[in-house]
Amino acid sequence: MIIFRYLTREILITMAAVAGVLLLVIMGSRFIRYFSDAAAGEIPVSMLGTLMLLHMPGFLELILPLAFFLGILLAYGQLYLNSEITVLVACGVGPNRLLKVTMLPALVVTVLVATCSLWLTPSGKRQNDTLIAEQESRLDFSALQPGRFQDFGDGRTAYTESLNDDKTRMQEVFISERQRRDDGGPETVVTRAEGGYQTVDPETGSRFLVLNDGQRYGVDPGRNVAERLVFGTYAVRLSRAADMAQLDDAEYRPTAELFGRDTPEAMAQLQWRFSMPLMIPILTLLAFPLSRVNPRQGRFAKLLPAIFLHISYLSLLLAALDAIGRGALAPAIGMWPIHLGYLLLGLWLTRRSQLVGGR
Numbered sequence: 001m002i003i004f005r006y007l008t009r010e011i012l013i014t015m016a017a018v019a020g021v022l023l024l025v026i027m028g029s030r031f032i033r034y035f036s037d038a039a040a041g042e043i044p045v046s047m048l049g050t051l052m053l054l055h056m057p058g059f060l061e062l063i064l065p066l067a068f069f070l071g072i073l074l075a076y077g078q079l080y081l082n083s084e085i086t087v088l089v090a091c092g093v094g095p096n097r098l099l100k101v102t103m104l105p106a107l108v109v110t111v112l113v114a115t116c117s118l119w120l121t122p123s124g125k126r127q128n129d130t131l132i133a134e135q136e137s138r139l140d141f142s143a144l145q146p147g148r149f150q151d152f153g154d155g156r157t158a159y160t161e162s163l164n165d166d167k168t169r170m171q172e173v174f175i176s177e178r179q180r181r182d183d184g185g186p187e188t189v190v191t192r193a194e195g196g197y198q199t200v201d202p203e204t205g206s207r208f209l210v211l212n213d214g215q216r217y218g219v220d221p222g223r224n225v226a227e228r229l230v231f232g233t234y235a236v237r238l239s240r241a242a243d244m245a246q247l248d249d250a251e252y253r254p255t256a257e258l259f260g261r262d263t264p265e266a267m268a269q270l271q272w273r274f275s276m277p278l279m280i281p282i283l284t285l286l287a288f289p290l291s292r293v294n295p296r297q298g299r300f301a302k303l304l305p306a307i308f309l310h311i312s313y314l315s316l317l318l319a320a321l322d323a324i325g326r327g328a329l330a331p332a333i334g335m336w337p338i339h340l341g342y343l344l345l346g347l348w349l350t351r352r353s354q355l356v357g358g359r
Contacts, residue, residue, distance in 0.1 A: 003093060008105045010079070015064075015071030015109070022063045030055060047131060054128040057120035061113060061276050062314075068109045069283045069310055072102060073303060076291035085292075095354050099288050106284040114277035118255045122273075126252040149174075169197045173211060175236065190217045191236065208235045250325075267331035268324035275317055275335050282339060283310065285346030289353035313342055 031052060038045045079085045088098070149159045155178030160170040175191045193214025201208065211234045218227035250258060250265040258270040290306045316338045323329035 003088065004101050004104070007075075007079075007098070007101050010075040011068075011071045011102065011105050014075045015067045018070045018074075019060075019063050019067035022067060023059055026059050026063070027052060027055070043132070051128055051131065054124040054131075057116040057124045061116040061121050064109055064113050064116075065276065065279045065283055066310055068106065068280060069287050069306070070303075072284065072287035073291045073306055076288070077293050077303075080291065080293050095350075099285075099350065102284055102288055103281065106280050110277045110280040113280060117273045117276040122252060122254060129252070169195060171195050173214070175209075187218055187220045190219065191215075191234070193234070208237055210235050264327045264331065265325045267334070268321050271324065271331070271334045271336075272317070272321045275339065278339055279313070279317075282343050282346055283313075285350055286310075286342065289346075289349040292353055313338070 031048070034043065034048055034051055037043050038048060076085070085098070089095070146160055146162045149157055151157050157176045159174040161172035163170055171194070173191075173193045173196045177189045179187050179189050191211065191214060193211035195213070196209055196211040199208050199210055211231070213232060214234065216229040216231065216234060250261070250263065250269040253266070253269070255270070255273055258266045286309060287306065290302045293302060317335055320329060320335045320338060324331055324334055
C-alpha cells in the first residue's frame with residue numbers, strides 16, 4: 001500500500017506539473033486572441049472568462065493523455081536513475097506488479113478524459129460558439145466603446161457618444177449598414193438618432209434597437225436616388241432567433257445523440273470521443289517500458305522518441321477522423337486498427353523490457 005501511494009504520487013505530481021505548463025501555454029495563446037477581439041470591440045470584456053472556461057474541457061481532453069504519458073516517463077525515469085526500481089524488484093515487487101500499480105492512476109485519468117471527451121467538451125464547444133455567434137449577430141451595448149466607430153460584422157458599423165451607467169441606453173447614435181434593395185441591389189443605410197435602447201420581442205425572440213428622434217438615409221454611391229426618413233421612434237432589428245447560427249454539426253451534438261445518427265460525420269465524432277479515453281491505458285503500456293533507462297543515459301534518454309511516438313499516435317487518429325468524416329474511410333474500420341497497432345506495440349515493448357530485465 002505504501003509503494004502504491006508513493007508511485008501514484010510521483011506519477012500524478014509529475015503529470016500535474018506537465019499539464020499545468022501545457023495548459024498555461026495553450027490557454028495563454030487563446031486568451032491573447034480573445035483579448036485582441038475584445039480590444040477591437042468584437043466581444044465584450046466580460047465574456048472573456050466564460051469563453052476561456054468553456055474551452056477548458058477541450059484543452060484537458062488533449063493535454064491529459066500527453067501529460068500522463070510524460071508523467072510516467074519522467075517519474076519512473078527518475079526512479080530508475082536513483083536505482084529505486086532496482087531495490088523494489090529486489091524486494092519482490094516485479095515489473096508486472098509495477099505495471100498493475102501504474103494502471104490504477106491510469107484508470108483515474110481515463111475517467112477524467114472520458115468525462116471531458118464524452119460530455120464536457122461538446123457541451124462547452126456548443127455554448128462557446130453560440131455565445132460568439134450571438135455576439136456577432138447583434139449589436140450589444142456591452143461591446144460598445146463610447147466615442148469609437150466599431151465594426152460588428154455583416155457590413156454594420158456603429159458609434160455612440162456615450163452610455164448611461166448601467167449601459168442600457170445610448171446617446172447620439174450612428175449606425176451604418178449594408179442592405180439589399182427591393183430589386184436586389186446593394187444599398188448603404190445610415191441612421192442617426194438622439195438616443196436608443198435594446199429590447200427583445202418575447203414572441204419571436206428577435207432583438208431590436210429602438211431609436212428616438214433621428215433620421216434614416218438610404219444611399220448608394222453612383223445612384224442619384226436617395227431615401228430620407230425622419231422619425232420619432234424607429235426600431236432596427238439586430239438579430240432574429242432564426243438567424244442565429246444553427247450549430248447542428250456532429251461535433252456540437254451530445255454523445256447520446258450521435259448513436260442515433262449514421263452519417264460519416266457523426267460516426268467520426270463518436271469514434272474520436274471514445275478514442276481519447278482509450279488512449280490512456282494504451283499509452284501506459286507504451287510509457288512503462290520506455291521509462292526504463294540506464295543510469296548512465298539519464299532520465300531524458302528516451303523522452304524525445306517517446307514524444308514522437310505519441311505525436312504519431314494522435315496524428316493518425318486525427319487523419320482517421322478527417323477520412324471518416326469525408327467518407328474516405330469506412331466507419332466499420334475507422335480508428336480501431338490504429339488503437340490495435342499501438343496496443344500490440346505496447347505489449348511487445350513491455351514483453352521485451354521484461355526479457356531484457358531478466359524477468
